[in-house]
Amino acid sequence: xxxxxxxxxxxxxxxxSGDLAxxxxxxxxxxxxxTNETMVATVMPAMVGDLAGVQFVGWSLAVYELGAIVAxxxxxxxxxxxxLRSNVTVAALLYAAGALIxxxxxxxxxxxxxRLVEGLGGGALVSLAFVSxxxxxxxxxxxxxxxxxxxxxGVAAFSGPMLGAIMVELLSWRWAFGVFVLGGIAMALASxxxxxxxxxTKPQAAAGTSPPFPYAALGCLAIAVVLIATxxxxxxxxxxxxxxxxxxxxxxxxxxxxxxxxxxxLFPSQxxxxxxxxxxxxxxxxxxSVATVSxxxxxxxxxxxxxxxxxxxxxxxxxxxxxxxxxxxxxxxxAPLERERRIIVIGALMIASxxxxxxYSIPSGSIPLILVCALLQGGGFGVTWPxxxxxxxxxxxxxxxxxASAAVPTMQRIGYAVGAAVAGIIANASGFSAGLNRDxxxxxxxxxxxxxxxxxxxxxxxxxxxxxxxxxxxxAAG
Numbered sequence: 455x456x457x458x459x460x461x462x463x464x465x466x467x468x469x470x471s472g473d474l475a476x477x478x479x480x481x482x483x484x485x486x487x488x489t490n491e492t493m494v495a496t497v498m499p500a501m502v503g504d505l506a507g508v509q510f511v512g513w514s515l516a517v518y519e520l521g522a523i524v525a526x527x528x529x530x531x532x533x534x535x536x537x538l539r540s541n542v543t544v545a546a547l548l549y550a551a552g553a554l555i556x557x558x559x560x561x562x563x564x565x566x567x568x569r570l571v572e573g574l575g576g577g578a579l580v581s582l583a584f585v586s587x588x589x590x591x592x593x594x595x596x597x598x599x600x601x602x603x604x605x606x607x608g609v610a611a612f613s614g615p616m617l618g619a620i621m622v623e624l625l626s627w628r629w630a631f632g633v634f635v636l637g638g639i640a641m642a643l644a645s646x647x648x649x650x651x652x653x654x655t656k657p658q659a660a661a662g663t664s665p666p667f668p669y670a671a672l673g674c675l676a677i678a679v680v681l682i683a684t685x686x687x688x689x690x691x692x693x694x695x696x697x698x699x700x701x702x703x704x705x706x707x708x709x710x711x712x713x714x715x716x717x718x719x720l721f722p723s724q725x726x727x728x729x730x731x732x733x734x735x736x737x738x739x740x741x742x743s744v745a746t747v748s749x750x751x752x753x754x755x756x757x758x759x760x761x762x763x764x765x766x767x768x769x770x771x772x773x774x775x776x777x778x779x780x781x782x783x784x785x786x787x788x789a790p791l792e793r794e795r796r797i798i799v800i801g802a803l804m805i806a807s808x809x810x811x812x813x814y815s816i817p818s819g820s821i822p823l824i825l826v827c828a829l830l831q832g833g834g835f836g837v838t839w840p841x842x843x844x845x846x847x848x849x850x851x852x853x854x855x856x857x858a859s860a861a862v863p864t865m866q867r868i869g870y871a872v873g874a875a876v877a878g879i880i881a882n883a884s885g886f887s888a889g890l891n892r893d894x895x896x897x898x899x900x901x902x903x904x905x906x907x908x909x910x911x912x913x914x915x916x917x918x919x920x921x922x923x924x925x926x927x928x929x930a931a932g
Contacts, residue, residue: 477586479641479644479645479648479649480542480582480583480586480649481583481606482637482641483542483545483546483576483579483580483582483583483641484579484580484583484606484610485606485609485610486549486576486579486634486637486638486641487522487549487576487577487579487580488606488610488614489610489613489614489617489634490553490572490576490614490634491518491576491610491614492610492613492614492615492772492773492776493614493615493617493618493630494514494515494518494618495615495618495750495751495753495754495768495769495772496614496615496618496619496622496754496765496766496768496769496772497618497621497622497627497630497765498511498514498751498754498755499754499755499758499759499765500622500626500627500765501565501627502755504626504627505559505560505561505562505565506562507561507562507563507565508755508886509878509881509882509886510562510563510566510878511751511752511755511878511881511886512683512751512874512875512876512877512878512879512881513566513569513683513874513875513878514565514566514569514751514874515747515750515751515870515871515874516679516683516870516871516872516874516875516878517566517569517570517573518569518570518572518573518576519573519867519868519870519871519874520570520573520675520676520679520871521569521570521571521572521573521574521575521576521577522573522574522576522577522580522867523577523672523675523864523867523868523871524574524577524672524676525545525573525574525575525576525577525578525581526577526578526580526581526864526867527581527667527668527672527720528578528667529541529545529577529578529581529582529585538582538585538586538649539645539646539649541578541582542579542582542586542641542642542645542649543642543645543646544578545575545578545579545582546575546579546638546639546641546642546645547575547638547639547642548571548574548575548578548638549571549572549574549575549576549578549579549634549638549641550575550634550635550636550637550638550639550642551571551575551638552568552569552570552571552572552573552574552575552576553568553572553631553632553634553635553637553638554568554631554632554635555567555568555571555572556568556569556572556631557628557629557631557632557635558628568631572634575638579641614769614773615766615768615769615770615772615773616766616769616770616773617630617633618630618765618769619764619765619766619769620766621633622765623765623766666715666717666718667718668712668715668718668719668720670711670715671708671711671712671715671718671719671720672708674704674705674707674708674711675704675705675708675868677704678701678702678703678704678705678707678708678872679701679871679872679875680701681697681698681700681701681704682697682698682701682702682872682875682876682879683874683875683878684697685697685698685701685875685879694879694883698879701875705872709721709725709726713725719857720857720861720864721736721857721861721864721865722736722846722850722851722857722858722861723850723851726740728916728919728923729923730849730923731845731846731848731849731920731923732846732849732850732858734916734917734919734920734923735842735845735846735849735916735920736846736861736862736865737912737913737916738798738802738838738842738913738916738917738920739842739862739865739866739869740865740868740869741869741909741910741912741913741916742802742805742835742869742909742910742913743865743866743867743868743869743870743873744869744870744872744873744876744906744909745809745873745906745907745909745910745913746805746808746809746831746835746873746906746910747869747870747873747874747877748873748874748877748880748881748902748903748906749772749775749812749816749828749831749903750772750775751874751877752877752881752898752902753768753771753772753812753816754768754769754772755895756816756895756898756899756902757771757816757819757824759891759892759895760816760817760819760892760895760896760899761819763819763821767821771821771824771825771828772828774825774828774829774832775828775829775831775832776832777832778828778829778832778833778836779832779833779835779836779839780836781833781836782832782833782836782837783836783837783839783840785836786836786837786840786841789841794841794844794845795841795845795920795921795922796921797837797838797841798837798838798841798842798845798917798920798921799914799917799918799921800837801833801834801835801836801837801838801839801917802834802838802913802914802916802917802918803834803914804830804831804833804834804837804838805830805831805834805835805838805910805913806834806907806910806911806913806914807827807830807834808826808827808828808829808830808831808832808834809827809831809903809906809907809910810903810904810907810910811823811826811827811830812824812827812831812903813900813903813904813907815827816899816902816903817896817899817900838917839862842862842917842920843862845920846858846861846862873906877902877906880898880901880902880905881898881902884897884898884900884901884902885897885898886898
């Protein structure tokens with residue numbers, strides 16, 4: 455490991471020691487995962503045209519996020535028992551296998567199976583990338599390395615839609631996944647060359663006893679999301695209502711079981727209690743994650759079907775949302791503490807405004823207006839999330855700060871999975887259950903975003919409540 459004597463990074467020394475090459479390599483796992491995530495929306499119209507099964511579109515993200523949640527939780531524990539290099543190799547091969555299944559899928563159910571396997575591999579690669587920084591690099595350069603990792607997500611937001619659109623235009627949507635097959639295999643093979651240090655080739659048990667894996671809680675979560683997603687297939691009032699109620703009950707059981715397992719819990723105490731900044735803050739995360747995911751899933755499909763907008767254009771509208779998130783997150787990073795609560799409320803209003811705007815702009819097909827809504831939604835997340843996370847962590851009970859810091863991205867992924875499942879119900883009930891056509895798309899576009907506006911209002915109210923209950927000393931503690 456490179457000897458660093460100050461907080462300044464000697465990049466030449468890092469390169470000479472091989473540490474920089476190792477860091478670039480482990481960051482490739484994040485790039486593969488994030489690029490795939492942003493690419494799928496742009497290949498969706500071509501894929502649905504080939505495989506049919508538009509009623510399963512919501513499942514494509516739901517099962518991917520479920521796999522990523524489970525694998526992310528497992529990977530952080532596995533490195534205590536299995537060498538880091540072995541973990542990375544298996545995760546990369548799993549990712550490549552999932553991409554291969556997607557690329558060769560003869561039907562939508564097979565494609566969804568591939569997405570689940572891809573999610574397992576991708577979630578593990580992301581988790582292992584962060585673990586690798588802790589295991590392989592000097593603590594004093596962690597902030598710089600984590601900053602570079604954050605920038606990689608912005609690169610993926612731009613490159614994913616471009617890759618998907620180019621592959622669809624020049625070859626086919628299957629080759630878009632074929633690229634990730636090659637990427638996963640290359641990463642697995644390269645791990646034997648790059649991850650050759652003792653820290654990477656031998657198991658290293660973390661300090662103390664590794665926490666147990668939350669089997670029961672994650673099992674309840676998986677069953678709940680599958681039940682909600684199933685409610686949207688072949689929509690029938692009695693059957694779908696029953697499945698939806700059971701799915702929501704499963705989510706409540708997931709929260710209860712997680713609270714009952716203090717050694718393996720995923721979330722801090724007072725999870726959704728508006729009496730504390732933690733509870734109101736986590737409500738903001740959950741509400742907006744569920745409410746906003748429908749655009750990234752159905753946006754390109756609706757715009758292409760309704761208005762004939764090119765796939766590349768729709769891809770870059772989605773990319774603009776992610777880029778706005780990154781830029782505004784950096785722009786407000788140094789805001790004074792006394793303005794943080796006001797900024798959170800402003801960001802929440804931006805997200806809700808963008809969500810409501812989609813309900814009009816998507817059916818109308820106005821590209822400038824759609825772009826404005828995407829920028830509002832993405833920029834609102836960028837403005838809100840850094841301060842939201844800081845207040846949640848600072849307000850958590852003693853001993854729960856680490857859990858609280860990991861809870862925000864975990865809740866976000868759960869929100870995406872649940873939101874994708876619920877969006878599937880709305881889309882299929884509005885017309886997609888009969889197949890993909892212009893009339894069905896027009897009906898879906900009218901309801902898909904409007905249905906989530908009440909949840910956006912809940913997010914705004916929770917943000918306002920959080921701003922009122924978060925005290926200045928707690929902020930400073932963060």
